């Protein structure tokens with residue numbers, strides 16, 4: 001008997017399959033940009049902005065060079081800087097906190113909810129009260145992160161933000177496409193920052209991002225800031241800005257992808273349901289945010305502890321199933337932020353970082369792939385228990 005060859009590994013992200021699905025439209029749109037040659041702020045950028053705003057149900061969209069730059073431009077437009085406190089969850093990607101520090105402001109880390117992993121509004125209130133009592137920093141902004149594609153608790157954040165007169169920014173990098181109470185993300189908070197990094201639910205083929213807002217004033221500032229603070233004419237410099245524009249070619253890629261986005265979101269939801277069904281009795285599956293849909297940027301399970309996670313990760317790898325850890329450290333434990341952190345305990349973020357594990361989730365996973373993923377998790381857990 002000959003051993004059958006090991007099947008190809010499951011892919012954590014399958015951009016080749018995605019390209020094949022998009023077909024000729026992708027190349028046609030890129031070719032059109034090559035033909036007209038307006039690589040900076042060509043007509044596709046404006047078309048994309050209109051489409052993204054309409055999808056999100058907001059009046060204004062300003063396409064920018066990345067999700068990180070979207071966050072930074074949003075804070076720059078509010079004049080946030082030294083002496084200002086920007087509240088954000090400790091359990092997120094570094095970009096959320098980085099932009100505050102780049103502008104000289106101070107990130108204040110907030111713990112997250114143990115069920116949904118989203119920022120904990122009760123802890124946010126305590127953190128705001130503590131900052132006010134200490135009197136060193138002025139509370140200015142809250143960045144809610146739609147972690148893993150599920151909405152942050154926008155109703156509670158909106159109430160706290162209004163009461164405390166804070167700028168409310170939605171870090172929608174993982175959540176563009178999700179809904180809360182039937183409304184698409186992008187319209188919660190004063191502005192929302194989306195990312196089109198290739199691995200996000202709506203990804204382009206390079207870096208890209210967008211700002212969404214209902215405020216025409218903010219949108220005008222964002223347009224100025226993304227082009228070096230320019231005024232009505234190109235060489236009038238009104239303020240200090242940055243080079244933060246979205247490339248026309250990336251806009252063309254996103255225009256080709258947008259018609260497929262709803263089907264992709266539905267396919268991600270199907271993957272999540274399959275995983276839920278097979279894994280519910282074995283591990284902690286993702287808790288759904290009430291009244292919401294998810295963009296399923298990440299499907300993360302919780303293992304009993306770090307040793308169980310390592311065992312499952314190794315078992316999956318041995319069966320050709322990739323996994324990833326978002327995030328191995330809460331931000332306040334990262335070297336770059338340790339000196340900024342005020343020492344507050346953030347036990348939930350610390351606990352999650354020690355035992356969370358993300359499984360592959362994207363629209364191009366086959367039924368066989370899904371069965372391989374859940375089978376490998378079950379077998380790895382069986383071995384971990386027997387050991």
Ligand SMILES: *Cc1c(COP(=O)(O)O)cnc(C)c1O
Nearest residue numbers: 066067068093095096173195197
């Ligand atoms: C990816 C991501 C960003 C940054 O987006 P880029 O487009 O990579 O700059 C910001 N916040 C969160 C939560 C992200 O996941």
